[in-house]
Amino acid sequence: MDAAAGGAEIYRLPEECVAYAISLTTPGDACHSSAVSPAFRAAADSDAVWDRFLPPDHAAVLARADEPVECESKKELFSRLCGSPVLLDGATMSFGLERRSGAKCLMLSARALSIVWGDDPTCWIWTASLPGSRFPEVAELVDVCWLEISGKLSLSLLSPGTTYAAYLVFAIADESYGLECHVGMLPPKATVTVVSGSSSKPATSTEHAICLQHMQGEEEAAMHRRKQQYMRLRKGYGRKMVTREADPDIRCPRRRGDGWAEVELGEFAVAGDGEDDGVVEVRLEEVDSRRWKRGLIVQGIEIRPKHAC
Numbered sequence: 337m338d339a340a341a342g343g344a345e346i347y348r349l350p351e352e353c354v355a356y357a358i359s360l361t362t363p364g365d366a367c368h369s370s371a372v373s374p375a376f377r378a379a380a381d382s383d384a385v386w387d388r389f390l391p392p393d394h395a396a397v398l399a400r401a402d403e404p405v406e407c408e409s410k411k412e413l414f415s416r417l418c419g420s421p422v423l424l425d426g427a428t429m430s431f432g433l434e435r436r437s438g439a440k441c442l443m444l445s446a447r448a449l450s451i452v453w454g455d456d457p458t459c460w461i462w463t464a465s466l467p468g469s470r471f472p473e474v475a476e477l478v479d480v481c482w483l484e485i486s487g488k489l490s491l492s493l494l495s496p497g498t499t500y501a502a503y504l505v506f507a508i509a510d511e512s513y514g515l516e517c518h519v520g521m522l523p524p525k526a527t528v529t530v531v532s533g534s535s536s537k538p539a540t541s542t543e544h545a546i547c548l549q550h551m552q553g554e555e556e557a558a559m560h561r562r563k564q565q566y567m568r569l570r571k572g573y574g575r576k577m578v579t580r581e582a583d584p585d586i587r588c589p590r591r592r593g594d595g596w597a598e599v600e601l602g603e604f605a606v607a608g609d610g611e612d613d614g615v616v617e618v619r620l621e622e623v624d625s626r627r628w629k630r631g632l633i634v635q636g637i638e639i640r641p642k643h644a645c
Contacts, residue, residue: 354379359388363414363438386410389438390417391495397431400424414438421470430470434641439495441640443505444487446475449637452484466507468594469635476509477632483524486619487637491530497608499642502528502618503598505635506589508549512631517547523586524548524622528602533613542602546587546620548632596635603642 358366358380366389369380379385387410391397394413398405402423407413414433421432421441428448432441446462453459459480465472477483485504494500504526508515517523529541589599601618618637622629 355382355384359385363389364436381411383410386414389414391440402427427471439498439641442493443636443638445471445636446634449485449487451475452482453480468596475634477630479628479630481626481628483622483629486617488615488617489639491606491614491616494606496606499603499605500639501603501642502601503638504601504620505596505598505638507596507633509631509633514627514629515549515632522624524620526601527619528604529617530604531614544587544602546599
């Protein structure tokens with residue numbers, strides 16, 4: 337049998353067989369397969385394929401949606417969740433998918449976070465949503481010297497076998513102060529802690545210094561790493577302050593496609609067995625400098641696959 341004849345035999349396979357083979361690939365491969373032939377297009381667009389790319393519990397998650405999600409096909413639903421995340425639980429969380437893998441992407445709204453002094457209007461105010469925000473309201477910092485924001489999420493809500501990163505999604509008001517990265521100032525600190533549901537697994541934690549203002553692109557971030565200095569307490573020398581080069585791993589913000597800014601707070605991995613009922617806690621704090629701060633606008637904390645765009 338020559339190559340042409342062998343290729344022709346592929347088109348004689350039942351649609352169910354072609355669909356099963358395509359479902360073992362990736363969403364991107366499925367889209368490319370639809371261009372091979374009309375027969376492949378029918379198989380690649382079938383619900384049998386796209387149901388495999390959707391999370392197994394997607395129906396249960398969408399049952400918590402604030403508004404019904406109606407789509408004519410599984411492929412349309414997948415595309416909808418990739419391009420327009422759905423609000424859940426009274427607009428305190430959003431649920432979407434990462435297009436390349438179908439892994440879950442979740443964002444905790446500012447209302448779902450624990451913000452120290454967040455219920456004191458002299459420290460924080462809650463305002464109507466700004467352009468590009470997923471949620472109906474955001475938190476705006478009025479004046480504090482103790483900045484502490486944290487959020488928790490059950491690992492069971494995320495996709496097994498996936499490495500995730502947590503991002504603070506925020507904006508800076510026009511009249512802001514105390515948020516800049518200055519020579520001689522301690523930067524904010526971000527920690528990500530994973531507490532397993534199994535008592536035999538110890539908690540794991542990562543910590544990073546971050547910058548909230550002035551860093552936009554990769555070149556500026558690199559320049560910041562070279563030039564920025566900050567103060568740290570020298571162990572064993574009481575309150576004496578010393579300067580040193582900034583941590584080369586300092587996390588700097590970048591502009592998002594929706595007009596907001598984001599800064600990575602840390603990363604963690606979800607076990608591949610899908611049976612971990614532990615939690616991940618993400619925390620941002622700037623409490624050591626005791627300088628007064630104003631103008632940070634918090635939309636939420638997004639948790640998505642590490643290398644998602």
